[in-house]
Amino acid sequence: MLKIGVIGLGGCIGAILRYLVAGGMHTLAKSSSFPVGTMTVNLTGCLLIGIGGGLMESRQFFSPEWRAFIFVGMLGSFTTFSTFGLETFNLAKQGQWLASFGNVGVSLVAGLVAVFAGHMLSRLI
Numbered sequence: 001m002l003k004i005g006v007i008g009l010g011g012c013i014g015a016i017l018r019y020l021v022a023g024g025m026h027t028l029a030k031s032s033s034f035p036v037g038t039m040t041v042n043l044t045g046c047l048l049i050g051i052g053g054g055l056m057e058s059r060q061f062f063s064p065e066w067r068a069f070i071f072v073g074m075l076g077s078f079t080t081f082s083t084f085g086l087e088t089f090n091l092a093k094q095g096q097w098l099a100s101f102g103n104v105g106v107s108l109v110a111g112l113v114a115v116f117a118g119h120m121l122s123r124l125i
Helices: 003-029 036-058 066-079 081-093 097-122
Strands: none
Touching: 003 036, 003 066, 036 066, 036 081, 036 097, 081 097
């Protein structure tokens, strides 16, 4: 039961952070069509899960409860794959094919690079 509680708490925090980061990036970018906020939270989530995964691999850095809180709760609600899919679909539906494919390509490649970078950064911690 404790694990469910920490997942819920982490999910609440992650959702609030997602709202703040995505909204802030959208405001900063002044972009009405390209989903820069979603891309930012997804790439940040990839970096953070890379760091956390690297720390877990190299040493038992997190207890099972902390892993549930951070990875399932916080990062699970912070990253936004379903929103990414919808926004990419909407770009394509509006005929913005280059932006649609660009969103997929940049998110995929940069996401993998962010996970790798996070994993490498975890070695410095």
